[in-house]
Amino acid sequence: MNPNHAIQNELQAAVTAACEAIAPIWPLDQFIAVNPWWGMREQSVAAAADQLQRRGGISMLMPASFYLSAWEGGRIRPEDVQDVLQAAGPEPAPSLEDLLKRLRAGDSVQPRVACSIFLSHEGLAPAGDGNSQQAVVRQTGRFCARYFDQRQARWAADKEHGLYTAWHQHVNASHLVDKQIGVKGLQRMLAGLPQETEQALAQLTSDLALPPAALEALCHGLLLDMIGWASWCRGIDWRAENQGGSNRVCRELLTVLLAWEWAGVALADNATRKAWRSQWSLAAKSGFDASGLDKGANTDGQLWLWQQAFERAWQRQLISSLNLDESPVAATKPDIQAVFCIDVRSEVIRRNLEQADGGIQTKGMAGFFGLALAHQTLSDKPGMRQLPGLLEPAIIAADTTGTSQGDNIQRSKTNQQELVRQAVRGAKYGSLSTFTLVETTGLAWAWKLVRDSLNKGNGSKGEDHEPGQLRMHHAGTGDPLSDANKIRLGTDFLRSLSLTEYFAPLLVLVGHGAHTDNNAHHAGLACGACGGRNGGLNAQIVADMLNEPVVRAGLEKEGIVIPQETWVVAGQHCTVTDQVQIIRRSALPDSHRGVLSRFENALSIAGTSMRRERATPLQLNGLGDDALLAELQRRTRNWAEVRPEWGLANNAAMLIGNRTLSRGRDLGGRVFMHDYDPGADEDGNVLTAIFGGPVVVASWINLQYFASVTAPETYGAGNKLLHSVIGGNVGVIEGDGSDLRIGLPWQSVHDGTNWRHEPMRLTVLIDAPQERIDLALERTPALATLVKNQWLSMTSLQLIKRTRGASSASAQLTVAG
Structure with a gap:
C-alpha cells in the first residue's frame, strides 16, 4: 500500500473514532434517557473520565465537598472505604487519614490539556478572552438550527446537499464572517476549501499535519465543545445504521469544525502553530490506564475511591433490606396479578398495591411488553416508535376505521x-x-x-385516548401479523416475565405515562422502554392477543396453559397523579367485573398512600388527601409547572429475581425490578434476554441522570425557564445560546435547594448462579464491556446468600465491577 494512502486511512480512522465517541440523542417527542458516554464504553470509566477532563474540561464526578459531606454525615463509613481499597488490588493503598486529608483540601482537578485554537491562543482572540471561540460555536450552532429545522424556522438552510456543503455555501455567500468571529481573513481561507465533504476532510487532516492519535484528540475535543449538535448528528447516524443504512452527518459537522480550526491555524504565526500542535500531541499521550484505581497519584483518582465508597455504602443498605434469609414459599395462584414496567416509579405502586390487598401479586418487566412496535395513525405522519431506542420496529400497529373508504376519509381529515x-x-x-x-x-x-392560563387544557395532549381498531402488520414486508406470530410473541412475553403457570383470574398489564402541559421534555417522564411514549397501547395489544382463543391454544402447545377463567386487561398509570386508568373496561366479561372492582379499590387506596409518600419530595406537605390529588391533577394541566414529578430521579439499582426478595420492603423508588425465576431458566436464555435489553436500558437511564448531576453544564439541559424549542422537535437551547442542551433539565434533578438525584452507577443484583450470569454476559458482549470497565456493578444474590456468615463486609458484598 502507498504510504500516503496508509497515513490517510489512519487519519480517517481517527475522525471516525472521534465521531463514535459521541452518544446519540433523539428528538424531543421521542426523548429517551441516553448514556452520554456510550461511545467511550470500551475504556474503563476512570480512563474515560480522565480523557473527558483533558480533552473537554469535563468532570465526571461530584466535587470533593459532596463526598466529605457524605463522610461527615455518616453515609460513608470506614468499612466502605476499606472495602474499596481492598477490592482495588494489592498495590500499597493510602491510609484513611491521608485520604481524608486530601479530601478536606478540596478539588485539584487535572487541567484541560488542549482546546480550540480560538480559545487557547490570545493572538486569535480580540482581547484574549475566548470571544472568537464563542463566536465560532454561535455561528455554527445557528446554522445547524436552520439546517435541521423541521418546518419551524422562518428561514431554512438548503438541504439538497450535505451539512458541510450547505455550510460552505452559506459562509461563501456571507460577508460578515471575519467580523462575526473577530479574525481577519477567515472567509477567504474557508472559501478556498473543497465543497464536497470527503475532499475537504482529506485536505484538512493533511494540512493540519497531526499524527492520528493527536488528530483523534483534536476531533473529539471539538465535538465536545459543541456536544449538543454533535449528539444530534450522531443520533441521525445511529438511527440510519440501525435501519441497515448509513449516514455521515456527525462526520460532516466535524468537517465544519475542523475547517474553522484549520483556518485559524493557517492564520496564526509560526510560534502559535507550533504551540497548537504540541498541545494536541500532549493530549493524545496524556491518557492513563485506569483498569485499576490510581490510589495515590492525584486527587481525581482518589475521588473515584470516594465515589465507589459512596456507592458501596448504599449497596450495603440495599442488600440488608432484601428478604434474603427467608425460605422459599410454595407458589400458589393469586387472586389478581398486575404486571408493571421495571421503571423505578413502579416499585412504589407495586409496594403500596400489595399492602392495600394481600391477594394481589405484582410483577415487573420492560414496559413495552416485548412488542417492537411503531404506531401509525391515520395520517401522513411517520409512525411513532413504542419501543426502546436500542431496537427498531418489527411490527406496525396501524389505526383503522375498519374499511378502506373510512380510512381514506379519516386520513384526509x-x-x-x-x-x-x-x-x-x-x-x-x-x-x-x-x-x-x-x-x-x-x-x-x-x-x-x-x-391555558386557568389550567383548563388537556395535559395528556390526546395521546391517551383508548385504542380503536388496529391493523397489525410486519414492518418490513407489510404482511399481516399471523396467528403463529402472535403465539410466538405471547410465548416470549410470558417466559420473559417468568409467568407460565398459576395464572390469576384477572391479569392486568399496566403501562405508564406522564401527563404534562407545555413541557418540552414531556417524553422524558413517559415510558423509556416505549421510546418516550406512554405504554398503554403496548399493554392493550398484548392483552388482546392473550385473550384470543387461537393464541391460548397455541400457548398450550408450548406448555403454557392460561385457564379459561383468566381474563387479561390493560391499564395505564399516570405517574404525575398516581392514578390508573383501565383501558376498554367495557369489554370485560360480566363474570370479572367484581374482581376488577376489587382491583380498582386497591388502586385507590394505593394511590392515596403513594401521593402521601411523594408529598415531601414534591414540597406539598400539609395538604389533605383530596387537596393533594387536586394539586397533582392541576400539575398535569399547568403550563407553568416546571416540576410535575421527579421521574426516575434517584435510581440506583436493578433487582432481577422473584418478587419474594423484595415484597413488603420499602426500596424508596430507587430500584428497577424485573421478575425472574432462576428455576425455570436452566439454559440462561431468559436471563440473556434481560441482560441484552432491560439491563442496558436501565444503565442508559442511570448514567443519563448521573451525568446531568455531575456535569450539568455539558450533559444537562439547563434551566427550563430559559428554554426555547427549536426545529419543531429537534431540541432546546437555553437563553441566547446556540448549541443544543442535551440531557435532563436542572428542574428534573434539583428542587431549588438540593439535588434530588444522588449520582451512583447502577448496581445490578441477580438471583441466579454465578455460572449462569457469566454465560449470559458472554452472550451479551455490550453489557459485559460495561461490567468489565466499571460503568455498572453486578453480583449474584445467591453468592451473597452463601457468604452471609462471613466476618468481613467485603465478603458479604461481592460486587463485580
Missing part, C-alpha cells in the same frame, strides 16, 4: 387539520404575521389563552 396547524404555526413565527395573529384570530385565540 387528519392531514387537513395538520395543514391548518402548520399554517397557524407559520403565522405565529412569521416575521410580519406574528404581530397580527391574535388580532386576526380574535376570540378563538383569546379562549386558548384563557383556558
